[in-house]
Amino acid sequence: MQTNNKQNKHLSDLSFNEQCYLLLRKIPKGRVTTYKAIAEALGTKAYQAVGNAMNKNPNPINVPCHRVVNTDGRLGGYAFGLEKKMALLTKEGVVVAEGRIVDFKNVFFDFQDLSD
DNA sequence: GGAATGACATTTA
DNA sequence: CTAAATGCCATTC
Numbered sequence: 001m002q003t004n005n006k007q008n009k010h011l012s013d014l015s016f017n018e019q020c021y022l023l024l025r026k027i028p029k030g031r032v033t034t035y036k037a038i039a040e041a042l043g044t045k046a047y048q049a050v051g052n053a054m055n056k057n058p059n060p061i062n063v064p065c066h067r068v069v070n071t072d073g074r075l076g077g078y079a080f081g082l083e084k085k086m087a088l089l090t091k092e093g094v095v096v097a098e099g100r101i102v103d104f105k106n107v108f109f110d111f112q113d114l115s116d
Numbered sequence: 117g118g119a120a121t122g123a124c125a126t127t128t129a
Numbered sequence: 130c131t132a133a134a135t136g137c138c139a140t141t142c
Contacts, residue, residue: 034125048121048123049122049139069123070125071124077123
């Protein structure tokens with residue numbers, strides 16, 4: 001690859017992390033998804049890679065990265081601070097207790113729901 | 117081109 | 130149920 005070319009943005013060829021952001025934007029308020037769901041939605045198993053993309057968090061304002069949690073229903077982590085993430089989710093209407101989401105399945109947003 | 121990292125997931129003890 | 134170990138994939142140094 002070129003030594004230094006970070007600005008190489010091919011609109012027709014979105015990077016893995018770019019696609020993750022697109023999916024996050026589809027997530028409605030009060031709903032949460034998992035890293036696994038995103039990875040699977042992209043046709044891969046890069047669960048950790050998805051979280052990695054969030055950690056870079058190039059645009060936390062356009063992407064609700066706080067709506068992404070672990071499959072266990074736990075918050076996982078947050079670049080701005082786990083406390084902030086929990087606060088945001090709570091404000092969105094998601095109930096969080098003991099560090100995990102209550103009725104996780106109820107607030108879980110499945111991307112497959114969009115295909116229909 | 118290769119090693120190291122990470123906001124994960126799954127299995128086994 | 131909790132803890133540890135292993136696997137997996139993409140990005141970054």
